[in-house]
Amino acid sequence: SQQGEEDPQALSIQEGENATMNCSYKTSINNLQWYRQNSGRGLVHLILIRSNEREKHSGRLRVTLDTSKKSSSLLITASRAADTASYFCATDLGFQKLVFGTGTRLLVSP
Amino acid sequence: ETGVTQTPRHLVMGMTNKKSLKCEQHLGHNAMYWYKQSAKKPLELMFVYSLEERVENNSVPSRFSPECPNSSHLFLHLHTLQPEDSALYLCASSQDRGEKQYFGPGTRLLVL
Numbered sequence: 001s002q003q004g005e006e007d008p009q010a011l012s013i014q015e016g017e018n019a020t021m022n023c024s025y026k027t028s029i030n031n032l033q034w035y036r037q038n039s040g041r042g043l044v045h046l047i048l049i050r051s052n053e054r055e056k057h058s059g060r061l062r063v064t065l066d067t068s069k070k071s072s073s074l075l076i077t078a079s080r081a082a083d084t085a086s087y088f089c090a091t092d093l094g095f096q097k098l099v100f101g102t103g104t105r106l107l108v109s110p
Numbered sequence: 111e112t113g114v115t116q117t118p119r120h121l122v123m124g125m126t127n128k129k130s131l132k133c134e135q136h137l138g139h140n141a142m143y144w145y146k147q148s149a150k151k152p153l154e155l156m157f158v159y160s161l162e163e164r165v166e167n168n169s170v171p172s173r174f175s176p177e178c179p180n181s182s183h184l185f186l187h188l189h190t191l192q193p194e195d196s197a198l199y200l201c202a203s204s205q206d207r208g209e210k211q212y213f214g215p216g217t218r219l220l221v222l
Contacts, residue, residue: 004152033210042112042200042213043153088153097166098211100153 004089004101012107019076021104023089024069030092032065032072037086037103046074046087079108113137116201116214123191124222131186131217133201139212140205142184144176147198147216159184191221 007022023032031050035043049056049065049072056063062075076083086105090098114135123129135142144156158166159178173195175187184201198218202211 035213040198040216040218042114042116042215043202043211044112045210045212048210097155097158099155102150102152 004091004099006087006089006101006104008104009102010105010107012109013079015079015081015108015110017079017108019079019083019106019108021074021087021106023072023074023101025072025089025091025099026070027091027093029067030094032063033090033092033098034061034063034072034074035088035090035100037088039085043088076106079106081108081110084108112212112214114201114203114212114214116199116217118217119215120218120220122220122222123188125191125193127191128187128189130188131199131201131219133184133186133214135182135184135201135203135212135214137203137205137212139203140181141203142178142181143202143204143211144184144186145200145202147200148196153200156186188219191219193221195219196221 004025033048034046037043047058047063049063060077065072086103088100088103090100117132141160143158146154155168156170157176162178173190177185198216200216201214204211
């Protein structure tokens with residue numbers, strides 16, 4: 001299986017609801033990052049959480065990291081139709097190497 | 111706009127053609143990356159350049175040849191590609207190791 005695996009693969013919610021995506025990984029990491037990608041476009045960095053941090057916030061985003069379980073979650077609160085995109089976690093293994101997961105496709109309906 | 115540009119945005123080429131993808135970053139970063147994104151597959155790291163030196167070559171076939179003439183520009187030279195090389199090719203840059211990466215919009219490549 002992959003170093004980074006997101007769960008669920010796809011998520012469909014209504015505007016105003018919260019969206020939670022999970023990421024599991026297998027090896028020790030320096031940090032874990034979340035990215036967003038609109039269809040067929042480049043990725044946009046959302047948030048970086050270091051291995052010695054447990055929780056981080058940025059606007060409507062909340063990221064948690066549990067290094068004992070090798071897992072992270074991304075919570076988007078009060079979702080909007082514009083949040084529709086694919087979301088990827090990426091683990092920093094060192095040596096300038098980020099390993100990306102397969103992503104969660106989020107659909108937010110008006 | 112992330113400060114990373116890629117040209118062309120779309121490219122159709124035959125298996126015998128030679129083409130090049132170009133990436134330029136206006137952020138003063140010292141590391142640049144090429145990724146391949148195929149349908150239903152994780153993003154694959156192809157090459158990493160740090161201070162214009164290649165530091166990662168992720169078992170990429172020799173029909174892909176990167177070039178980094180300076181810290182702002184990165185090329186991916188393509189020759190005798192296969193249909194399975196059709197994908198979205200993404201360029202990214204970062205300031206330091208392991209820090210967040212800034213991605214370009216990608217080049218959508220179709221090999222016929």
